[in-house]
Amino acid sequence: MDPATSTDIWSVAQSPLLWICALAVFGIICLQSWIYVRAAKRAGEGVGISRGDLNRAFRSGAVASVGPSLAVVLVAIALLTLFGTPAVLMRIGLVGSAATETASATIAADTMGASLGGPEWTQQVFVVAFFAMCLSGAAWMVITLLFTPLLKRGGNKLSRVNPAAMTIIPGAALLAAFMALTAMELPKSWIHVIAVLVSGAVMAVLMAIATKLNIGWLKEWALGLAIIVGLFVTYFVHHG
Amino acid sequence: MTTAPTADQAMQQFEHTTSRWGRLTMSAVLITSLAAPILLLILGDFGVTFNQLLTAYLAVAAVYLVLAIVEPITYFPILGQAAMYQAFMIGNIANKLLPAAIVAQNRVAVRPGSRQGDLVAVMAICGAAVVHVVSLLLFVGIFGTWLLSVVPEPVIEVAQLYILPSILGAVVVQALITVKQARSALFAAAASLFVVFALVPLVPAVGAFGVAIVVLLTILASWFLRNKAHDDRLNRPETPEAGQD
Structure with missing residues (x-):
């Protein structure tokens, strides 16, 4: 052919x-x-x-x-x-x-x-x-x-x-990169805003629980759980 | 005398091994990924002209070459030398590898950018790389076509549209908790809002540089407006750190 x-x-x-x-x-x-x-x-x-x-x-x-x-x-x-x-x-x-x-x-x-x-x-x-x-x-x-x-x-x-540079710059760059990437999602649609807010809120709650009750594995699984809840909520908002 | 190696020596050896093997493995992947289409073109007879290839590449490069130059420079201060050769080979940096590194640094309670932080990040990225390879081989390579037939279209659609914001929202929160630099966080938030909602709408051409500009602004602000009382404390103890290269 x-x-x-x-x-x-x-x-x-x-x-x-x-x-x-x-x-x-x-x-x-x-x-x-x-x-x-x-x-x-x-x-x-x-x-x-x-x-x-x-x-x-x-x-x-x-x-x-x-x-x-x-x-x-x-x-x-x-x-x-x-x-x-x-x-x-x-x-x-x-x-x-x-x-x-x-x-x-x-x-x-x-x-x-x-x-x-x-x-x-x-x-x-x-x-x-x-x-x-x-x-x-x-x-x-x-x-x-x-x-x-x-x-x-x-x-x-x-x-x-100046050794202080290495205590400030990596952390500052990390925060900057992720805040910038997140901010770029916001103007795309209001469902994007919901996705950011839901997954951020789930992470904050899970980390608070994990720290308070000293649950190590929860700190590891928190990201996966936040993503699932985020996608779950957006699924119903998008198709609902 | 055989004492345990000092922190400097241990780190130097680590840098030596990872930079040498990092470069070698990355070069091998680079060659393999270029060999695939080139061999396909040579061995198969597709009647494709050199001009068609060049035109197609230039059209893609016009959009992505700037990003390819800006991204490695932007992420270097975060990743450090060793992890650079992992991250820009495996990709999925913002949605997989860096989140994994932040989770691990939080779990083990080490500061990003410190020596312990760097080692923890590299270990975490290795763990993420294994999951990356296994998940792709298993669920895309072997069961991919079957999965495609059973996963409902709307689910894939939602994943395509909202995967990134669903990951990033959580990662920002985890980064805030792990990094613990309140000033930098404020500068980063201000710079992000300024770039995304003021600069890019006014000058769309800077779009590809968006993240890089925010990173640069935040680093500069965090540096010049830092709490200088910390400097003295840091400069005093033994600091012939990284003195030789």
Whole structure:
């Protein structure tokens, strides 16, 4: 079949080659995590943090990401028919999000006069869009590889000039980034405002209970619970 | 004498290992993710021209290249060197990895940006990375098409629309509790409202820089308007910290 007219995306998108690349990427992510865990455990003693605390940190991170991960899964499966499984795994599993990748693919398809999933969404358009998405996503990694050593040197210099910088800047940047990202959600619709308020309120209540009664596991699961309640409420507001 | 390594030495070794292997693993992923479409194009016969590829890429880059440059710089002060190579490989930074790091720092009661805080963040991101990989392989890779057929359309629609605000509302609260910098929180809130509701509507072109501008404004305000009484306390004890690179 002519790739310029065939809309049978899956025969291309499910090719063993793409599966191998997707699995390789996931394998490298696991390898990196394993190396990092070992390095952190080796440094822990000297820095004055116990192995128990480090293991607790690993578990907390894993538990806290269950909610967000399941939410990402729900969004990712909606893209399966458009891109096939390995491409979705590679694009959502790596730097990028469902929104970014959908937008990128739409823009790329548009340059060929096609629309996402439309009758002109042919094998040819898919391959071009996939290429553009991968190359665009690569930019984040290239910039990180280039800039991180430079930024690290700058940070070292700053902390030598005034050690107080390192006690203020990371926390300030963290608060700023999340408040900015949250504020950007607010003008989108009043349901977005409700989602922010509900999930924030659930988190505040759960953290108050967890601190008062000293329930460790609740601090870990609070994020997942807040997301579920947030989506639950917005479901009824949106469809109700 | 074989004493336990000092904090400086331990941290230096950690930085050395993670920056070397971080760069290597990230480069490997970079190459693999580019090899996939390129091999597909070479091995299959799609009749695609170089011009089509270039045009499509440039159209996407016009929208996203600025973000690709701004985001790593914006997140560096939060993540630190080691976690940068994790975060910008795995992605999902604001909706998964950083929330995981904040939850863990809160759980273990360490301050973000401290050495203990950095190690805890890296461990938490490793935990999140494992869940990330397993959840995607299992629920998208293996059961994805089946899930798509059983999950009702309205549920997916709601998840698509409101996933981000539902995560962010909770994360902001957790960040406030964990970071404990009331002044910075006020500056961050003021800067966010100013940028989102005044600056961006007036000058839409700054949209891609929104988060970066808020981060920069908050850092500057927190720094110059800090409680300077703390400086002396911090500067006095042994501070040849990070003295050599």
